[in-house]
Amino acid sequence: MRKCSGPVIRAALRNRKTDIDAPQFTIIIVHNLFWRGLIVEGRTSKYIGISEFWVANGFLRSQPKIWITAFIIIVLFAGLLFTQEGMAQPAQGLQPGDRPFRLPFADPPGPSTWLLVQVYGNTTGAFRQRTSTYNAGQGLHFGVDLSAACGYPVVAIGDGVVSKVDALQHGSAPHNLMIDHPNGYASFYGHLLETPALTPGQEVKAGDVVAKVGDPDETCTSRPHLHLEIRNAGQYNHAYNPLALIDADWDTLALNGAGGLSFARDLDAPRKWQGLYDQPEVDFWGLRLNDYDDPWPPEWGR
Ligand SMILES: [Zn+2]
Incomplete structure (x- = not known):
């Protein structure tokens, strides 16, 4: 498997690469979220950028049989972030x-x-x-x-x-x-x-x-x-x-x-x-x- 470094991620994004595997897909999404500052204060933003959409879209088309696996990985990762100590919350537990x-x-x-x-x-x-x-x-x-x-x-x-x-x-x-x-x-x-x-x-x-x-x-x-x-x-x-x-x-x-x-x-x-x-x-x-x-x-x- 290709090493999923920053340049590889950028090349994949630039070329709208579609033949990526599940680990690469996960790393690209997570990398993008961090890089764009969309994961902040231990929680994910509601906003997902357009490049995440087309990377996801290309991935789903090229790997239809395992897209559910990738989806589950993302959901688990997001869930982990939401449970982090230090998640932004009103003080004293007030909503x-x-x-x-x-x-x-x-x-x-x-x-x-x-x-x-x-x-x-x-x-x-x-x-x-x-x-x-x-x-x-x-x-x-x-x-x-x-x-x-x-x-x-x-x-x-x-x-x-x-x-x-x-x-x-x-x-x-x-x-x-x-x-x-x-x-x-x-x-x-x-x-x-x-x-x-x-x-x-x-x-x-x-x-x-x-x-x-x-x-x-x-x-x-x-x-x-x-x-x-x-x-x-x-x-x-x-x-x-x-x-x-x-x-x-x-x-x-x-x-x-x-x-x-x-x-x-x-x-x-x-x-x-x-x-x-x-x-x-x-x-x-x-x-x-x-x-x-x-x-x-x-x-x-x-
Ligand atoms: Zn003041």
């Missing part, structure tokens, strides 16, 4: 329909309302500032950033009780708001325009306007956005991935494509923490999680 909170804005996203600009976790932006801005959060971005104009109304993501107003020991100046929820989580709204007109102990309902978007640089022309965290109510020393707890189509929101939606990569473990939902929880003031010897993108100044 999309289980997420208890709503988005912090009344309007749908868009260029005249709000957009997702930085997700939670090991973002490249947080990585670059892991020893400064994000040192308290183990080097990770411990909330989600949603851009909107200054003054844009922020709504409560769930029913709850106001627990803190302008508690700047928790960060996110110049103004912030903490709401405790009966499910044990607290929502924290940061970089607000002004002191929220609420007092601790006051009850709020999901969807009530509770604050206004501001700008951490206090110019309203620099980077106005809401920094939203979800912490443990009462202690407030642990942060959870809001994407796993807020009911929204985060995958579509992330198509916005801003720089804050890419993750820093440890080239010694390149698949770790690369998905929207597989980011680690944060213990505030715990050890930094992302001091990589060999990061990608490379560290500035190296």
Whole structure:
């Protein structure tokens, strides 16, 4: 049997080769999926490229008696991938329909309302500032950033009780708001325009306007956005991935494509923490999680 190396695979693809055997067929498909990045985060994409179709088609025509064998090999391989530990999943085993909170804005996203600009976790932006801005959060971005104009109304993501107003020991100046929820989580709204007109102990309902978007640089022309965290109510020393707890189509929101939606990569473990939902929880003031010897993108100044 011919050795199934990269050049052989490319030649087979280029010539639309049809006389390939089952092992070659399997290797070509798997090679293509990896090469195109269609197997990511330990799972396969729904998308199969056109070249896979015609390689499969040629194979089926040339090897009609054993196509079922090849099909079974592919199915088993895909099944193996889907059961891998580290498969992208919402945190704490929650499925999309289980997420208890709503988005912090009344309007749908868009260029005249709000957009997702930085997700939670090991973002490249947080990585670059892991020893400064994000040192308290183990080097990770411990909330989600949603851009909107200054003054844009922020709504409560769930029913709850106001627990803190302008508690700047928790960060996110110049103004912030903490709401405790009966499910044990607290929502924290940061970089607000002004002191929220609420007092601790006051009850709020999901969807009530509770604050206004501001700008951490206090110019309203620099980077106005809401920094939203979800912490443990009462202690407030642990942060959870809001994407796993807020009911929204985060995958579509992330198509916005801003720089804050890419993750820093440890080239010694390149698949770790690369998905929207597989980011680690944060213990505030715990050890930094992302001091990589060999990061990608490379560290500035190296
Ligand atoms: Zn933020």
